[in-house]
Amino acid sequence: MQVDAGDGVLFRSASASERQTFSELNSNQSNPSAGRRSGAGPGRLVDPLEDPLPGKSKDRDRHREIANKSRQSTVALLHSVSDAFSGWLLMLLVGLMSGALAGGIDIAAHWLTDMKEGLCLVGFWFNHEHCCWTSNETTFQERDRCPQWQSWAEIMTGTSEGALAYFVNYLMFLVWALLFALLAVTLVRAFAPYACGSGIPEIKTILSGFIIRGYLGKWTLIIKTITLVLAVSSGLSLGKEGPLVHVACCCANILCHLFTKYRKNEAKRREVLSAAAAVGVSVAFGAPIGGVLFSLEEVSYYFPLKTLWRSFFAALVAAFTLRSINPFGNSRLVLFYVEFHAPWHLVELGPFILLGIFGGLWGALFIRANIAWCRIRKSTRLGHYPVTEVLVVTALTGMLAYPNSYTRMGGAELISELFNDCSLLDSSQLCGYKQVGGASNSTSGAGVGNGLADRPAGVGLYAALWQLALALVFKMMITVITFGMKVPSGLFIPSMAVGAIAGRLLGVGMEQLAYYNHDSAIFRGWCSPGADCITPGLYAMVGAAACLGGVTRMTVSLVVIMFELTGGLEYIVPLMAATMTSKWVADAFGREGIYEAHIRLNGYPFLEPKEEFQHSSLTADVMRPRRSDPPLAVLTQEGMTVEEVEALVESTHYSGFPVVVSQDSHRLVGFVLRRDLLISIDNARKRQEGVVGASQVVFTEHSPAPADDAPPPLRLRGIVDLSPFTVTDHTPMDITVDIFRKLGLRQCLVTHNGKLLGIITKKDILKHMANDCQQRPRLHPLQL
Amino acid sequence: MYTCIHVSLKNAKSLICDLLQNSEDIRCKCICPPYRDIEGQIYKQNVSLKDCNCLHVVEPMPVDGKDVEAYCLRCECKFEERSSATIKVTIIMYLSILGLLLLYMVYLTLLEPMLKRRLFGHSQLIQSDDDVGDQQPFANAHNVLSHSHSRPNMLNKVEHAQQRWRRQVQEQRKSVFDRHVVLS
Numbered sequence: 001m002q003v004d005a006g007d008g009v010l011f012r013s014a015s016a017s018e019r020q021t022f023s024e025l026n027s028n029q030s031n032p033s034a035g036r037r038s039g040a041g042p043g044r045l046v047d048p049l050e051d052p053l054p055g056k057s058k059d060r061d062r063h064r065e066i067a068n069k070s071r072q073s074t075v076a077l078l079h080s081v082s083d084a085f086s087g088w089l090l091m092l093l094v095g096l097m098s099g100a101l102a103g104g105i106d107i108a109a110h111w112l113t114d115m116k117e118g119l120c121l122v123g124f125w126f127n128h129e130h131c132c133w134t135s136n137e138t139t140f141q142e143r144d145r146c147p148q149w150q151s152w153a154e155i156m157t158g159t160s161e162g163a164l165a166y167f168v169n170y171l172m173f174l175v176w177a178l179l180f181a182l183l184a185v186t187l188v189r190a191f192a193p194y195a196c197g198s199g200i201p202e203i204k205t206i207l208s209g210f211i212i213r214g215y216l217g218k219w220t221l222i223i224k225t226i227t228l229v230l231a232v233s234s235g236l237s238l239g240k241e242g243p244l245v246h247v248a249c250c251c252a253n254i255l256c257h258l259f260t261k262y263r264k265n266e267a268k269r270r271e272v273l274s275a276a277a278a279v280g281v282s283v284a285f286g287a288p289i290g291g292v293l294f295s296l297e298e299v300s301y302y303f304p305l306k307t308l309w310r311s312f313f314a315a316l317v318a319a320f321t322l323r324s325i326n327p328f329g330n331s332r333l334v335l336f337y338v339e340f341h342a343p344w345h346l347v348e349l350g351p352f353i354l355l356g357i358f359g360g361l362w363g364a365l366f367i368r369a370n371i372a373w374c375r376i377r378k379s380t381r382l383g384h385y386p387v388t389e390v391l392v393v394t395a396l397t398g399m400l401a402y403p404n405s406y407t408r409m410g411g412a413e414l415i416s417e418l419f420n421d422c423s424l425l426d427s428s429q430l431c432g433y434k435q436v437g438g439a440s441n442s443t444s445g446a447g448v449g450n451g452l453a454d455r456p457a458g459v460g461l462y463a464a465l466w467q468l469a470l471a472l473v474f475k476m477m478i479t480v481i482t483f484g485m486k487v488p489s490g491l492f493i494p495s496m497a498v499g500a501i502a503g504r505l506l507g508v509g510m511e512q513l514a515y516y517n518h519d520s521a522i523f524r525g526w527c528s529p530g531a532d533c534i535t536p537g538l539y540a541m542v543g544a545a546a547c548l549g550g551v552t553r554m555t556v557s558l559v560v561i562m563f564e565l566t567g568g569l570e571y572i573v574p575l576m577a578a579t580m581t582s583k584w585v586a587d588a589f590g591r592e593g594i595y596e597a598h599i600r601l602n603g604y605p606f607l608e609p610k611e612e613f614q615h616s617s618l619t620a621d622v623m624r625p626r627r628s629d630p631p632l633a634v635l636t637q638e639g640m641t642v643e644e645v646e647a648l649v650e651s652t653h654y655s656g657f658p659v660v661v662s663q664d665s666h667r668l669v670g671f672v673l674r675r676d677l678l679i680s681i682d683n684a685r686k687r688q689e690g691v692v693g694a695s696q697v698v699f700t701e702h703s704p705a706p707a708d709d710a711p712p713p714l715r716l717r718g719i720v721d722l723s724p725f726t727v728t729d730h731t732p733m734d735i736t737v738d739i740f741r742k743l744g745l746r747q748c749l750v751t752h753n754g755k756l757l758g759i760i761t762k763k764d765i766l767k768h769m770a771n772d773c774q775q776r777p778r779l780h781p782l783q784l
Numbered sequence: 785m786y787t788c789i790h791v792s793l794k795n796a797k798s799l800i801c802d803l804l805q806n807s808e809d810i811r812c813k814c815i816c817p818p819y820r821d822i823e824g825q826i827y828k829q830n831v832s833l834k835d836c837n838c839l840h841v842v843e844p845m846p847v848d849g850k851d852v853e854a855y856c857l858r859c860e861c862k863f864e865e866r867s868s869a870t871i872k873v874t875i876i877m878y879l880s881i882l883g884l885l886l887l888y889m890v891y892l893t894l895l896e897p898m899l900k901r902r903l904f905g906h907s908q909l910i911q912s913d914d915d916v917g918d919q920q921p922f923a924n925a926h927n928v929l930s931h932s933h934s935r936p937n938m939l940n941k942v943e944h945a946q947q948r949w950r951r952q953v954q955e956q957r958k959s960v961f962d963r964h965v966v967l968s
Contacts, residue, residue: 103874104874104877104878107871107875108874108875108878111871111875123868123872125871125872125875125876126871130868130871133811133866134808134811134828134830135828136827136828138826139825139826140815140816140817140818140824140825143826183882183886186889187885187889189961190889190893190953191885191889192953192956193956193957193959193960193961193967194956194960196960196967197967202966202967212966214952214956219949219953222881222885223885226881226882226885326865326866326867326870377964378964379964383961383964424817424818424858425815425817425824425860486960486961602965602966602967
């Protein structure tokens with residue numbers, strides 16, 4: 001029977017190196033209260049004392065004590081008030097720090113992205129838009145041309161047109177992109193390897209109880225912030241939303257150390273981390289409510305109502321801080337904040353559902369492809385050259401992206417342009433419609449939509465459509481190999497970009513169809529010529545939501561984020577239709593979103609809350625000891641000597657032992673932890689008089705009087721947990737797994753007719769679930 | 785004397801105000817689309833919010849008296865402000881932190897082994913078992929140092945903390961980059 005030891009290692013047939021690591025861990029176990037957990041490997045399960053349920057009861061005791069004392073004196077009253085306030089103060093600080101960091105990241109990323117194209121002569125710290133801010137030489141057709149900003153070709157060769165200039169610009173673009181990527185990956189490798197990737201799968205695991213030491217530390221925070229800017233600026237097809245969630249959680253973890261209430265209690269710290277995840281999404285999108293719902297739906301494991309209110313507060317504070325830093329210069333929170341109020345018609349639900357199907361298919365395909373690629377990276381020689389891989393992918397992205405203006409601009413800019421509804425004030429290629437019937441036919445429609453009737457596509461628009469189609473194919477393929485590289489990478493923006501391109505293409509297609517077929521049955525009723533009925537920008541938005549939903553399987557949070565981005569409550573129905581369709585279609589191909597897929601790929605011990613068993617089984621089938629195992633190692637409540645107890649504990653590697661009445665009748669008394677046993681015996685040997693190897697160990701309340709010549713007994717009732725969780729052997733596995741999930745247990749005792757039969761642990765459940773899905777169990781290597 | 789203090793306070797206040805808020809940081813931007821045979825045009829001026837409308841900003845007005853209203857109806861004027869001081873400070877802070885990190889990385893990988901090698905010579909140093917040879921060949925260098933010279937406690941603590949941090953980073957690097965155990 002295998003009970004996992006306190007560090008999470010299941011000691012079956014471990015290889016020699018694992019065994020050696022394990023014994024190191026074992027020797028560290030004897031002094032856990034000193035707080036040193038060095039060298040204990042990347043992760044361990046939370047101690048049972050700090051699981052949600054017992055952790056909460058510890059917190060309730062502490063709170064009760066403070067509340068009772070507060071009536072005694074003013075100082076105690078102040079203490080109780082400050083204790084209640086500390087939670088809110090912590091949320092405020094988390095919001096401020098995350099908002100400030102996000103603002104800094106945004107400003108730096110914009111500047112560095114534009115650095116690939118040119119330099120501002122009036123002040124090198126301005127990006128392109130800010131450089132030309134005061135200039136009066138910008139024209140209607142070329143809104144970003146001004147003499148203060150010069151491209152590299154102009155600076156180096158003096159010309160800005162022609163083949164040489166194009167070549168020089170191309171080369172400098174590639175050089176800068178490679179430089180940024182190289183800096184990013186070497187900094188990550190040298191200082192904080194945990195800063196790579198998105199961070200959301202690991203945060204999900206942390207919030208379900210698995211601690212990864214150093215994952216939310218200060219070096220990870222610094223490196224993630226700095227290298228996120230570099231990675232985004234290097235032109236790679238990645239976004240910064242996932243890493244911003246990681247950054248916010250790091251801030252929260254660091255600030256928790258200021259408050260004793262949160263520093264010592266892991267369960268309360270996890271509540272703060274849930275709120276910090278909400279803050280991360282809130283600063284990424286400017287969507288506080290969406291952020292809270294995202295934390296509730298995607299990231300958190302255990303989300304009480306109190307956390308809901310506090311998360312919302314923290315998200316608002318962060319959004320407000322970001323707004324006052326004003327990284328975009330217009331008091332906008334997010335680069336693609338659009339304000340649409342064009343109406344949509346019921347017939348358009350057809351194309352919206354089509355977009356949903358596309359999003360679902362894309363999501364399923366992307367997850368399969370990305371997981372396959374990550375698996376290749378883990379198991380073959382590709383994984384040995386992370387720096388080279390990053391550089392090659394950056395070079396490939398840069399070379400293929402530069403010629404097409406839609407892939408050259410960053411992901412967020414592309415989305416912003418695609419969401420934009422074309423009005424008379426726009427002069428971009430995407431708004432290159434033919435002018436119909438004179439230029440003054442649009443003043444009547446003011447107030448509804450953009451006032452512009454549907455027009456036939458002009459030359460500019462056809463060119464834009466070709467380029468967009470190529471961009472779609474390119475982005476679909478390059479994101480598969482980009483996500484998961486050893487630089488901070490998120491995937492919200494690339495998925496939304498793919499969806500927005502597809503949506504815009506469909507929207508323009510519908511618009512032209514409506515223009516040329518306005519007499520047909522579909523369009524006659526609602527789309528008369530001269531009316532503005534189809535808004536391609538809306539299709540882009542719906543497409544973006546569908547693709548993002550297909551990849552991450554978000555539902556409510558996605559809809560809320562999208563309508564917080566646009567401010568249009570009118571669009572809830574199309575968004576919901578597309579999101580639901582994409583989720584159903586994607587679920588038909590595979591039940592996991594991208595984050596759960598990565599969790600399973602890495603083998604983290606995460607009990608997926610939504611999984612169900614395909615075959616029903618009883619607890620007796622999964623518990624230990626199985627038929628071939630040695631019998632259960634138990635302690636009897638009296639009758640064992642200190643020597644026997646120590647021998648039993650040393651000979652096995654279990655993290656705890658059940659205490660029974662006697663060896664004959666295995667009636668359950670309680671459960672005692674290994675480390676408590678060892679500490680108490682150590683202390684007793686040093687402090688108590690007369691305790692030697694032959695002393696009796698007594699777990700009962702009243703011990704029998706010792707014989708005269710026998711040494712005094714060692715009373716250890718205080719360390720026994722007298723209320724261990726038990727299930728019977730006939731409990732169906734579904735209920736047992738539910739108990740584990742909801743109470744956050746690590747192990748549970750199994751009884752039969754009131755007598756102790758065996759024990760079942762979280763690892764056994766994970767193995768059973770993996771077996772049940774007919775896949776080979778892919779547990780964390782430290783667990784094997 | 786009081787007038788002196790008063791004047792200098794005023795000067796200080798205006799100096800700080802100038803530093804914090806550049807008067808060029810506000811603008812009113814009007815975009816006017818093509819109208820009849822006049823091309824589209826963008827006008828910018830730094831005026832305050834109350835003056836941010838077509839009549840004040842569009843200069844010189846390209847149309848005559850009776851068309852002005854029709855022309856201005858099609859224009860869209862927006863008031864925008866930014867804080868160039870924030871941008872400057874952020875970028876300079878970012879570059880300095882990046883520079884510091886790069887210097888530290890260069891120091892750790894190139895200079896420190898060279899310095900330690902010069903100070904101790906090869907004979908006194910023992911390689912520890914589990915390092916792969918890039919960061920910790922001189923793992924007990926600080927032990928040797930503390931035995932041979934008497935150093936103040938502060939420096940010892942810093943050395944100790946640094947060694948512990950480097951061990952942690954090495955562990956992390958092994959599990960992420962080499963064994964691909966965490967973070968795929």
